[in-house]
Amino acid sequence: MNLKALCLLITLWTVSATASASWFNKTERAPAIKKVDFLAGVFKNFATSNASRPYSLQVEKNIVRTGSSSLRFEIRQGDIWKRGRGKEGHGTYRVEVQEETYAKFETDYWYEFSIWMPNLLVERDTRLVIGQWHGEADANQGEFGRNPPLVQRFRNGRFTIQLRWNENKVQTGDQLKDDSKRIDIFSEQGFPRNTWVDFVYHVKWSWKGQGIVQVYRRILPDQTFQQIANYRGPVGYNDDLGPYFKFGLYRDDVPFTDVIYFDNYQRTQEPQKLLFREALH
Template sequence: MKKLVSILLVTGCVLSGKVIAQRNDVILRDFFQNKDYKKNWEKAESCCPHSIKLLTGADQVAGRNAIRFEVDRNDQKVNNGYRSELRMAKEKTADIERWYKFSIFLPKDYEIDSTFEVLAQWHEVPDFSLGEKWRSAPISLQTDKEKWRICINSASDPVNTDKTISLKKTIELSDIKKGVWTDWLFHIRFSYQEDGVLEVWENDKMVVDYKGPNYYNDKTGPFFKIGIYKTPWKFYRNNSIVTNRVIYFSDVKVGNEHASFDSMKD
């Protein structure tokens, strides 16, 4: 019996009298349960005390712990833009397959803007040694007026700019819903070639099944970001009618190439 217990402790952990097997398919899992949540992320990109707040206990949002993101037109720029985001570390290579699960809550007073905003993105890292500079995110989840949409950018040249992107694709999704959580699951195989994969489920319903280029011909892989990036406030500020934006995220999970649809739902 002692030998059996020793084996169980090596291969798993004991919790409430049960042995829970260790998982080798999870890179990050964050339920935003306490103030130590930031250790799960490489950095926060925010300007002010109001930008990112943890909500737990009595402050839960529709029954869930959450992160509250806020941007205001009077905020200082962060990394040359108006943003409030959490970001993971960059992937060491672009030749990867990943799964991403998260939930977004748009409050009932969410004002429909005349321009788009980015709420989740998989951002590139330039090959600085080749002279590249920062470009638009290869994959992003956005709101555009009353709709959700996904934008894809790809470039096959080893050195490229926003002006030499070889593929730009927008996939319009469902109407946004206010006052409820919307659950998202992304399965991505990053590639600038035809073997790229982008599968997306909204509230367990597949809404995107795309095969083809979805990344740049870069040496380094992307970094994943959640929060708010109000691109129009930087480039065409007068086109936006919104002066303040608040949204919430919850239940973030990132899986590696060993993950699956079923394992990400656990």
């Protein structure tokens, strides 16, 4: 990430603290090729959601996967982010950066990113999300927010990649009782600590049944990628707009501090342009 990218990040973070009440007006579909690469200095079409503490989201110079900087996310007990105004505001405990553009359905995308999880991150029997692809509910048709169609969860020390789908056009009712189907496509005890873990996701969003989710992982210092998931079938919701990616921390309010680092995020429709393109060979 170069100096231009850092300035854009700091500006974006400051603006989000004052404009969060209006959420993020994501109205565009992703172009045919949508690439966001920190190393190339591109940090537009992103927004943040956090408690706007000085420590919430920082540029990190020491723990870096490639280049000169990564992003450091931190959340402490009571760090609530409010969507909406006053008493009607919906509070959640998160520090995330998210795309403001959408993927297209029935289209192949490749996502890559690197995660560093420090030892201080405490295992717990409560929700902790460390990266998610979120759907955009059709609110103009009475639809409600739902669980993400693809998510990385960490609970009781177990790392799980879970996907959901639903072919119904409009889902209504209690969010906690949504009727979407779900499946864990990868789950293992533990997550590597104090080292970088590289991920490459090949995803084709298709609630119709022609979807793909292939996941490749490399745990440094090992230089070899391993395929850890190979799913074919429906993935995503029957929405007007496709999913968008969010990375960082999203959790329940718990009495300890969580920190995580992300680097090298990119989304592309051209796998030959991946930084970690060797994952696919």
